[in-house]
Amino acid sequence: MSAHDHVMAHRLGDLRELTKSLNLHTPPAYFASAKTMLPYEEALVLLRDDDSGRPLSLYLGIPLCVEHCNFCMYFYGLADRAGSKAEACVAGIEALLRKIDSTAGRPVAGSYIGGGTPTVLTAAQIERLLTAVNDVFVFEPGAQRTFEMSPGTMSEDKARAIVAGGYHRVSFGVQSFVHAVVKAAGRTFTPADEARALIRYCRNAGATEINIDLMVGLAEETDESVQDSVAQALTSECTTISVYRYRPARGSEVRSRGGIDRYVATCAARVARLADLATRHGWEVEGRADGEHVRLIDPSTSVRRSERNYYETRFRPQLGNSLAGIGSGARSFQRDHRFVYCAHKSREGFDLAGRLVEVQDCDLPSRVAAALVNELFREWTVDLAAIEQDVDVTVRDLFGAELAFLLGEGVLVEEDSWLTVAPDHRTDWMYYEKLLYPSDWLARRSASRHLRAR
Structure with missing residues (x-):
């Protein structure tokens, strides 16, 4: 095993335990920056x-x-x-x-x-x-x-x-x-x-x-x-x-x-x-x-x-869709660029007009990461060209080392611009995918004790 693969394997072991402790078996819709x-x-x-x-x-x-x-x-x-x-x-x-x-x-x-x-x-x-x-x-x-x-x-x-x-x-x-x-x-x-x-x-x-x-x-x-x-x-x-x-x-x-x-x-x-x-x-x-x-x-x-x-609750690169969410606890998104969260709880009353809500913006690496993990979770396959059509960077510019490791281990299979999760690795893809999550987002999630499985 090369030094690079050894580092990736060590990261993967840590991410496996983190996935279990955070009950993080489904990718989030976005990674706010x-x-x-x-x-x-x-x-x-x-x-x-x-x-x-x-x-x-x-x-x-x-x-x-x-x-x-x-x-x-x-x-x-x-x-x-x-x-x-x-x-x-x-x-x-x-x-x-x-x-x-x-x-x-x-x-x-x-x-x-x-x-x-x-x-x-x-x-x-x-x-x-x-x-x-x-x-x-x-x-x-x-x-x-x-x-x-x-x-x-x-x-x-x-x-x-x-x-x-x-x-x-x-x-x-x-x-x-x-x-x-x-x-x-x-x-x-x-x-x-x-x-x-x-x-x-x-x-x-x-x-x-x-x-x-x-x-x-x-x-x-x-x-x-x-x-x-x-x-x-x-x-x-x-x-x-x-x-x-x-x-x-x-x-x-x-x-x-x-x-x-x-x-x-x-x-x-x-x-x-x-x-x-x-x-x-x-x-x-x-x-x-x-x-x-x-x-x-x-x-x-x-x-x-x-x-x-069709009504959609998550961003899909091939659609470029958005969602306007209205109500206590509702979430909204403007394509993969911006997300809005109304953290207000109904026990505090039902007045929404003028109430301040969180507007969370996503930088380019975070947008690409969310598109990758959500499409691979939903369809087992993703078209890199569809993700790259609205950005001025290739996916490999951001995740070259991670994708090289996943391809080398046979976890992902490549054909033209498409990446597909190999059938033999679909049961444990929930752990491998964490290599594509932004590390700062994982660190913040790990530090939030109330997000851990109790």
């Missing part, structure tokens, strides 16, 4: 008025729930029975949007309203919310517009308000159709027949796309419970099923599952079996079995649209 503060509305206008011609997605978050599911990373607070928090939340978003000039800006290519649980709002509040959105943002023809629902807070009048506001795709957070699994997650159980009734409400209201969210990796889950949940969803008259892998947040959870590698392998095997079941029902499958998200698609009912019109 500088931070400033701006009023929220000014930061959103910068994102909306980008004249690049690239697609813009819009996210709007309602930071309220009726219960705290113990698997959820997006819990911000409980709604009150009187509805005062929901009213304050809608009023706060309306006030923020009134600060944004509605006569300028590029159209929105895709949108998602989530939370929290946006269906804690009344039908009248949903109507006000969507009116405020439509007054400020123009949508491209064919834009995917999704409204997230919790089965326990959904009703016919809410379905009608959602569709009347232009949101024709709805997504139900079911997680499992097996009572023991849902009970262990601290969530109210929704039987399959109730879910089918809710789907009929949405169809009657005019919804054209209906998605069911399921999860793998939850407590009390078995191979059989996962198969049963998917089988129920396949016959529910939905058009798509999104299957997410639970991400353990505490070290004790990881240890109880036999360690992260065993946990991921167990989940991947279950996802592979459910994907086979869906295929036998004539459905299509998108995504990797060992990834964090797989989508099952009914080709006979699903709406097909151009790639730019």
